Amino acid sequence: MLNEGPQLELLLRRMSACPPEFLETCEAVAGGPQLAAIIADHLRSFGSEQLTAKRKLWLETIRDRPADRKQAVRYWGVLGVATWLLHEEWFLQRPDLLELGCQWLCSDVLVQLSELVRPELVISDPDRREELVRLCLRAHGLRPAGEANSQSNDRLNTLDSVERQRILAATAEAERRAREVREAMARKRALESSSRYGE
């Protein structure tokens, strides 16, 4: 059961307003001091003790992944945009949700999303923008204000890049295997078969 969160439009507008520097700085420094500064600014809004407690953990988690440099840059880009989203006033007024926000930033969800979606699309493409917003709300146990649970679930399922990719990959794999089996069944040794005893 999801709780009611902010208006979807509010968060979408914030995403559209994400300064391009968030992507550029992340890319340029590859997760270095600028990204750390973005995250630190966000944490500082909740008080200096939060900054101390969480920043080190974040940066260690972020630095460890992903191993591939090019992929890492994409991930850091998505992470920068996600931090921008969390800096919306609605979340800043809810320190009780800070822990969930931190978990979301460190979660595999954003790593997987960055493997499939370029960070600039998360800002410029309406569907990907909405996907990130809905993923963010879901991670906080929230649904957009005015939406029913089922409506919210359906919309996220429609937009979910990771799930769509998983289904496509599973379908392709199933088709490949079915083709292999059919080919094996058509081989001479399969058609000739062995003897049968009473069956």
Add this chain to the structure above:
Amino acid sequence: MYPELSEAERFPLLTQQGRRFLQAMRQHAHAPLWNWPNGEQLNAAGLERVQQFANQLASGTEGKSLVEPQWLTDFTDHCLQMVPFYRSRARIGTRFEDLPTCRRADLAPRVWQFVPDDEPIDELITFSSSGTTGEPTRTPHHPYSAACGIPLLEHALQSQCGVKMLRGSDQVAIVNVVAYPGAYTTAIVMAYLQEAGCIRVNLDRSAWRSDNDCRQYLTAWLAPVWLGDPVAFGALDQIDLGYAPAAIISSIMHLHSGYAERLRSRYSCPVLDVYAMTEAGIIGVRDTSIEGAGHRVIAPDLYIEILDDVGRRCEPGVRGEITLTGGRNPLMPLLRYRTGDYAALETDEGGRVLRDLLGREPVEYVGESGQKVHSMEIVRLMREFPVRRYGLREISLGYELELVGDVDRIALGERMHKLLGERFCGFAEG
């Protein structure tokens, strides 16, 4: 003569002596016209598995009760995880009795979806099966699971009448008789029986070079076990072989007790009625020592349920549809597979018993000039066309064919006419 597979592929374990014996069977002066020169395709690993299965049979400890066996949960999870068809219909954790059942109509159009994703397919073989249900298809099997038929037959023989299979590459252990034009014929050696022979002959005249060859060929080998169906034994009745086998095993089709008795008195030997099907292999054997008679279940690796028409489990002793789970075919594991056969299941001190089993009746159609046409001839003809489902129904003037599939009806109609003459009345509407 045998251009496609090499001898090493057909018989990976063939010895020099086995090769000589194979040649002796195949090149005999009175040998039939071989049209299916196959082999077991059984390698050392496969033979080892057959031996393990035989040991499991001999131990006689498994598959005796009606309660769910210990292996059922792991087997079910494996099916729901690895077999595309089952995976698409239920999740792991579903209660066994809530799992959807399936039947031949599910299997026939998409057999490849029953092959587990994690099962190697390099040794895959296929069997065509047919006919009796009107849903023709080829199903995937493993040489090992096919060869397990031999220890199962031997187990049936030993438990019912104490007959042991011959072993060694100088004797034919089994003659498999069939009787309809175009039936497959072959001679092989069986690795599990230390290269004893198994010959499959067609008693139809068209399968032999001269009139007397059939009798001379069969009496040259004096195979102690005859395997066949009631129609084939009827044809064998017409040939005076001058010897009696140690046992007769009837399979594939229902053997009426009256006819079994006639065979018994004519040959003075035990006559076994085996219950088997392509999808599961040999399942049971009729056991006359059971009070009221019934088929003793001899396959320890099959879990059997009896289900009513809406899929509920029947109580022990109540007739319903025989539904199978398990089996030894790694390339087509069965999960709640409804067989289309009906019986009641119960236990006695010897284990599980199928009572009042209604198997497949032997079917012979009558052609225009009164000649008999074996149902297998119809089955074989259907295989030549992309038939998805068919049924040959008797009407007042002869037979009409119900058909599903994108088939050239003119061509098929001509072939049916050749078999049945004017008794073939055409295709059923709709």
